[in-house]
Amino acid sequence: MAIxxxxxxxxxxxxxxxxxxxxxxxxxxxxxxxxxxxxxxxxAIVIALFLADDVAAGFVSVGQTLTSxxxxxxLVGTDxxxxxxxxxxxxxxxxRAYGHDRAVALHRKLGKPVLYLLLSHTxxxxxxxxxxxxxxxxxxxxxxxxxxxxxxxxxxxxxLLLAVVVTSVVAVQRRFPYEAWLGIHLLAYLAxxxxxxxxxxxxxxxxxxxWQRLYWLVFYLAVTGSILVFRIAVPLARSAxxxxxxxxxxxxxxxxxxxxxxxxxxxxxxxxxxxFFQWRFLSADLWWHAHPFSLSAAPSAGVxxxxxxxxxxxxxxLLTVRPGTKVVVxxxxxxxxxxxxxxxxxxxxxxxxxxxxIRSLLEEADFAPGDATVILRAGRVEELYLLAEIDELCRxxxxxxxxxxxxxxxxxxxxxxxASADRGFSLLSYAPALASSDAYVCGPVQWSAQVMxxxxxxxxxxxxxxxxxxxW
Amino acid sequence: xxxxxxxxxxxxxxxxxLLGWQAGTGADQVHVGAAAVVGSPSLPGGSGNTGSAGSxGSxGSxGxxxxxxxxxxxxxxxxxxxxxTTGSAASGQGVNAAVSGTFKGTSASTRYGAVQVQVTIAAGxxxxxxxxxxxxxxxRSAQISNYAAPVLRSQVLAAQSAAVQSISGxxxxxxxxxxxxxxxxxxxxxxxxxxxSLNSRG
Numbered sequence: 001m002a003i004x005x006x007x008x009x010x011x012x013x014x015x016x017x018x019x020x021x022x023x024x025x026x027x028x029x030x031x032x033x034x035x036x037x038x039x040x041x042x043x044a045i046v047i048a049l050f051l052a053d054d055v056a057a058g059f060v061s062v063g064q065t066l067t068s069x070x071x072x073x074x075l076v077g078t079d080x081x082x083x084x085x086x087x088x089x090x091x092x093x094x095x096r097a098y099g100h101d102r103a104v105a106l107h108r109k110l111g112k113p114v115l116y117l118l119l120s121h122t123x124x125x126x127x128x129x130x131x132x133x134x135x136x137x138x139x140x141x142x143x144x145x146x147x148x149x150x151x152x153x154x155x156x157x158x159x160l161l162l163a164v165v166v167t168s169v170v171a172v173q174r175r176f177p178y179e180a181w182l183g184i185h186l187l188a189y190l191a192x193x194x195x196x197x198x199x200x201x202x203x204x205x206x207x208x209x210x211w212q213r214l215y216w217l218v219f220y221l222a223v224t225g226s227i228l229v230f231r232i233a234v235p236l237a238r239s240a241x242x243x244x245x246x247x248x249x250x251x252x253x254x255x256x257x258x259x260x261x262x263x264x265x266x267x268x269x270x271x272x273x274x275x276f277f278q279w280r281f282l283s284a285d286l287w288w289h290a291h292p293f294s295l296s297a298a299p300s301a302g303v304x305x306x307x308x309x310x311x312x313x314x315x316x317x318l319l320t321v322r323p324g325t326k327v328v329v330x331x332x333x334x335x336x337x338x339x340x341x342x343x344x345x346x347x348x349x350x351x352x353x354x355x356x357x358i359r360s361l362l363e364e365a366d367f368a369p370g371d372a373t374v375i376l377r378a379g380r381v382e383e384l385y386l387l388a389e390i391d392e393l394c395r396x397x398x399x400x401x402x403x404x405x406x407x408x409x410x411x412x413x414x415x416x417x418x419a420s421a422d423r424g425f426s427l428l429s430y431a432p433a434l435a436s437s438d439a440y441v442c443g444p445v446q447w448s449a450q451v452m453x454x455x456x457x458x459x460x461x462x463x464x465x466x467x468x469x470x471x472w
Numbered sequence: 473x474x475x476x477x478x479x480x481x482x483x484x485x486x487x488x489x490l491l492g493w494q495a496g497t498g499a500d501q502v503h504v505g506a507a508a509v510v511g512s513p514s515l516p517g518g519s520g521n522t523g524s525a526g527s528x529g530s531x532g533s534x535g536x537x538x539x540x541x542x543x544x545x546x547x548x549x550x551x552x553x554x555x556x557t558t559g560s561a562a563s564g565q566g567v568n569a570a571v572s573g574t575f576k577g578t579s580a581s582t583r584y585g586a587v588q589v590q591v592t593i594a595a596g597x598x599x600x601x602x603x604x605x606x607x608x609x610x611x612r613s614a615q616i617s618n619y620a621a622p623v624l625r626s627q628v629l630a631a632q633s634a635a636v637q638s639i640s641g642x643x644x645x646x647x648x649x650x651x652x653x654x655x656x657x658x659x660x661x662x663x664x665x666x667x668x669s670l671n672s673r674g
Contacts, residue, residue: 032474032477033474033476033477033480036474036477036478036481037477037480037481037484040481040482040484040485041481041484041485041488043485044484044485044486044487044488044489045488047488047489047492048488048489048491048492048493048495049492050492051489051492051493051495051496052492052493052495052496053496067583128583129583132581132582132583133581133582133583134581147643148643149641201641207615208615
């Protein structure tokens with residue numbers, strides 16, 4: 001498409017946005033809405049099927065009412081738990097609509113409500129059963145535990161789930177090692193499995209010949225299938241097919257290297273600059289953990305490139321990876337790429353090693369000279385990773401490049417260093433045409449939030465702000 | 473976009489839940505008729521048409537049970553006082569020989585619903601046990617009841633007492649059934665050889 005360069009004045013009318021981009025953006029929003037509606041409707045169906053079965057007998061006494069509420073809480077909790085599992089099952093449709101980050105954020109948001117629902121399921125049923133049978137809650141727990149089939153497993157499942165949610169909250173706050181968090185998190189699958197038998201043997205959920213049975217059977221199978229296919233089969237198949245091997249390692253600044261990998265027939269892989277993979281390097285000391293890294297160069301000619309900074313103990317070991325090492329990947333994931341663009345203009349803001357996906361975007365994105373602005377932020381000049389390469393790309397593509405280094409303001413939260421923040425600079429100072437641009441932001445969570453808030457304030461629509469967090 | 477999605481989602485959800493409610497209350501009316509069938513004494517035990525979702529009127533025996541854990545699964549049902557419905561109890565000379573008639577047991581509350589049976593005795597022999605009400609908390613409980621009741625009935629007829637094995641997988645129903653049956657037998661002053669022991673926790 002023919003694009004004319006615009007002078008950098010905010011006064012010009014908004015550039016013509018390609019109709020295909022508007023359509024794509026609208027389609028993505030529609031997909032998002034459909035997924036949101038689908039998840040609400042799934043909860044509604046669960047409640048409706050329960051009411052259809054139970055409303056007659058369910059609310060005739062206090063005990064029965066508690067029992068009914070308990071069953072409903074369990075059903076809704078389980079439904080949302082399955083939604084949570086779907087959100088992290090790497091389903092392509094979810095990844096394309098929300099992007100991996102946002103899907104994980106939603107997953108995290110649901111964690112506590114689901115736990116509370118399942119805890120109240122347990123509490124309400126103990127109270128309700130106890131009242132109906134005329135025994136106290138403690139005896140009821142013992143009765144359930146000792147005489148009702150599959151209940152010990154169900155209690156174990158609840159315990160595991162409690163452990164998963166609590167450690168997730170703690171781990172995110174205290175920055176546990178990723179592997180420790182992941183190990184505990186995998187227990188969630190065990191928790192779901194442990195809770196399954198009591199739903200068969202005691203619940204009405206799987207009563208033969210009911211709509212509930214059909215619904216839950218389909219939902220459970222769909223979730224299990226998605227996990228097996230998209231988290232296990234597809235990554236294994238891809239890794240086997242492309243047989244990635246480290247082909248080069250070069251320094252990219254203090255404590256950072258750029259790793260180049262090549263593979264057979266990579267051209268057929270649908271991947272865009274800015275997307276990320278989970279990388280697993282098969283060397284003696286690295287094979288047991290996978291790390292998420294964004295591509296730092298546009299994928300081309302059978303080569304994928306990432307830039308890694310030695311932040312943690314695991315990533316520091318990555319700095320020593322040798323050419324010839326085999327690589328297993330999951331991905332590509334994420335929508336921090338050209339696929340979500342809505343306008344002709346680009347503003348790309350990166351902090352620390354977050355400049356890596358910015359570099360690949362800059363390389364791949366279509367824009368006319370003058371229509372792109374790159375802002376790099378670092379504590380010190382040495383921490384401006386990939387600076388020489390980004391500088392070179394900006395020169396050849398005609399993008400504006402701003403470097404902002406120095407300590408944060410001590411008195412307030414601001415994404416700029418103190419010197420620039422104190423002079424009253426904002427995102428708009430660097431990109432006057434911000435309102436009619438797409439903003440791509442990659443950096444630490446708090447920092448990104450401040451950049452995005454300024455973009456919102458400057459009038460950038462929410463669907464034109466794209467964000468990737470580089471911490472897990 | 474998002475606001476619109478939330479509105480559509482809420483509207484759709486509300487509609488679906490209302491539909492479910494409608495189906496549930498509609499089904500209740502159908503099941504009241506079914507409950508009448510359950511109550512008919514001519515019902516041969518285990519014909520399979522017992523125990524559909526309860527009419528709200530006949531299962532109202534719970535809610536009085538917050539007595540801090542007496543541990544007894546048997547709660548007195550206000551609506552179903554034990555006593556001979558028809559026929560006459562023994563006046564005292566023989567052991568069971570003179571016992572004849574139909575006797576209703578108390579309604580026993582279980583976590584899956586109330587259970588009440590009625591026993592028919594002729595000349596000292598248990599001739600039939602009819603389920604007046606079975607666990608019907610939901611379709612699953614109703615299914616379990618439909619499966620367990622005939623088995624329990626034939627066991628009771630064979631053993632001529634309430635001291636029989638509870639059905640595995642239907643412990644709550646079994647306990648309720650046998651408790652109600654024992655109450656009916658007590659009301660009939662029907663004595664069994666074995667001392668009655670409620671088959672515990674299987």
